[in-house]
Amino acid sequence: MEERFSHSPVLLKEVIGFLNPAPGDLIIDATIGGAGHAEEILRRIIPGGMLIGIDRDEESLRIASERLKPFEGSFKLVNKNFTHIEQILKDIGVRQADGILFDLGISSIQMEGWERGFSIKHNGPLDMRMDRNQRLTAKELVNSLSEKELADLIRNFGEERFYKRISRRIIEERKRKEISTTFELAELIYTTIPYYNRSKSKIHPATRTFQAIRISVNDEIGSIDQALKESPYALKKGARLCVISFHSLEDRIVKSVFKALAVKGNFNILTKKPMMADRGETLKNPRSRSAKLRVIERV
Numbered sequence: 001m002e003e004r005f006s007h008s009p010v011l012l013k014e015v016i017g018f019l020n021p022a023p024g025d026l027i028i029d030a031t032i033g034g035a036g037h038a039e040e041i042l043r044r045i046i047p048g049g050m051l052i053g054i055d056r057d058e059e060s061l062r063i064a065s066e067r068l069k070p071f072e073g074s075f076k077l078v079n080k081n082f083t084h085i086e087q088i089l090k091d092i093g094v095r096q097a098d099g100i101l102f103d104l105g106i107s108s109i110q111m112e113g114w115e116r117g118f119s120i121k122h123n124g125p126l127d128m129r130m131d132r133n134q135r136l137t138a139k140e141l142v143n144s145l146s147e148k149e150l151a152d153l154i155r156n157f158g159e160e161r162f163y164k165r166i167s168r169r170i171i172e173e174r175k176r177k178e179i180s181t182t183f184e185l186a187e188l189i190y191t192t193i194p195y196y197n198r199s200k201s202k203i204h205p206a207t208r209t210f211q212a213i214r215i216s217v218n219d220e221i222g223s224i225d226q227a228l229k230e231s232p233y234a235l236k237k238g239a240r241l242c243v244i245s246f247h248s249l250e251d252r253i254v255k256s257v258f259k260a261l262a263v264k265g266n267f268n269i270l271t272k273k274p275m276m277a278d279r280g281e282t283l284k285n286p287r288s289r290s291a292k293l294r295v296i297e298r299v
Contacts, residue, residue: 009036010288014275015101015242016040018295024048025098028089028234030082030227031055033107035064041101042071051075052092054082056131060109081131083223085231096236104224105246106130106214108287118214120204123183128214138213142179147171157221157249158212165192166209186210211247224250228257232267235298240270246290254294261296270295 009015015037021027021044029038032053042051053068053075055061061077068075078088082102089095110118110130117127117138126139145153150167154160169192170179179185189206190198198205215221232241245251251274261267274292282289 008285008288009034009040010103010285010291011244011275011277011281011293012037012040014293015244016044018240018242018270018293019099019101020240021045021049021099026050026052026094028052028054028085028097028100028231029103030085030100030231031103031107032064032077033060033103034109035067037101037103038064038075039067039071042068042074046071046074049074052088052097053077054080054085054088056081057107057110058132059113060107063109081223083227083230085227085234089234096239097234098236098239100231100235100239100241102224102227102231102241102243104220104244104250117182118210120182120186120206120210123181126180126182126185128217130218136217138217139178139180141213141217142170142185143174153216154209154212156212157215158208158210159248160208160212162193162197182210215249221249221253224253225257228254229260232261232296232298237298240295240297242293242295244291244293245274246287246292251292251294254292258294258296266299268297268299270297 019027021041023045025045026049027041027045029051032038032055038051038053045051051074053064056079058079061079065077076092080088106118110116114122114124117124126137126142128138147167150170151163154163154166160166166189169188173179173188186206189209193205235241243254245254258269262269271294274294277288277291
């Protein structure tokens with residue numbers, strides 16, 4: 001099963017270049033996922049270094065643990081939301097880190113697991129929880145929100161042009177039967193989008209709505225905003241925070257928080273414009289096409 005998720009970490013060369021991990025360093029991978037970045041970081045911080053890998057998805061941590069077995073004793077995995085970085089450091093008896101990485105958005109582990117309900121390509125239950133111990137699921141959200149609440153959610157978190165049509169269609173379908181699977185929701189949205197628009201689109205017509213629901217279920221925007229405002233203060237002087245985002249909502253938050261930190265002082269923005277994958281990487285790893293890396297340094 002682990003081989004199935006042996007995906008390439010996005011912007012790895014750039015992340016390593018900015019973090020500049022060295023033997024003895026303590027680095028936090030706040031979204032460890034399949035541990036692609038973590039594996040390369042560990043190669044550079046041993047001997048004597050420590051990597052703290054955080055993820056609220058227990059499945060991601062299990063897979064990361066398997067991948068990082070050769071580095072046993074040089075990493076700790078923590079099953080928490082990345083908003084708790086400062087507390088996590090306190091719990092392990094460390095005050096500050098030599099570098100922090102956030103690789104935002106959904107991981108391949110989550111997207112490829114049909115039973116997780118994230119993907120349009122695989123039929124599964126409408127779940128979408130990154131933390132499977134939380135109560136709220138996509139199914140509950142889709143079948144309980146009002147038409148206006150659905151419309152606002154799809155517009156704000158999905159930036160979907162046809163948010164009113166989609167929310168109205170969901171309400172109509174709910175009167176007939178409960179929407180309980182990814183294929184049911186995807187097909188409903190597909191038939192709601194005008195033919196001309198869906199025939200010209202490079203992505204599945206339901207992509208933006210699925211993104212909006214996922215963001216809402218996991219409170220991604222609130223978590224990112226809180227974590228990025230607090231985690232820079234967990235850096236040592238001269239240490240760097242690297243953030244990879246995959247859509248405009250995430251990137252706007254990163255850009256805004258970094259600007260605010262720079263204005264207050266003690267932080268320098270090292271990426272005036274976000275770093276993006278070169279053609280070679282995008283050909284090898286299509287997921288990297290939308291990735292943007294921004295970096296800030298504590299001074």
